[in-house]
Amino acid sequence: QLVKANPAMGMGAMAxxxxxxxxxxxxxxxxxxxxxxxxxxxxxxxxxxxxYIFWKAx
Numbered sequence: 001q002l003v004k005a006n007p008a009m010g011m012g013a014m015a016x017x018x019x020x021x022x023x024x025x026x027x028x029x030x031x032x033x034x035x036x037x038x039x040x041x042x043x044x045x046x047x048x049x050x051x052y053i054f055w056k057a058x
Contacts, residue, residue: 001021001022002019002020003019003020003022004018004019005020016056017054017056018055018056018057020052020053020055021055022050022052023051023053024049024050024051025050026048026049026050027048028046028047028050029046030046031046
């Protein structure tokens with residue numbers, strides 16, 4: 001997945017990043033519980049792992 005980044009303010013490590021790419025995805029399946037008013041405010045933990053590549057214009 002490749003998405004356009006929102007411009008970062010300041011001079012930090014994210015300054016100038018134009019796109020973010022997510023690769024090598026593992027996990028991240030939807031939780032078994034349903035989305036219902038009775039579940040409002042509850043938390044679900046979903047195991048997820050990915051690598052991210054940050055692209056800057058040269």
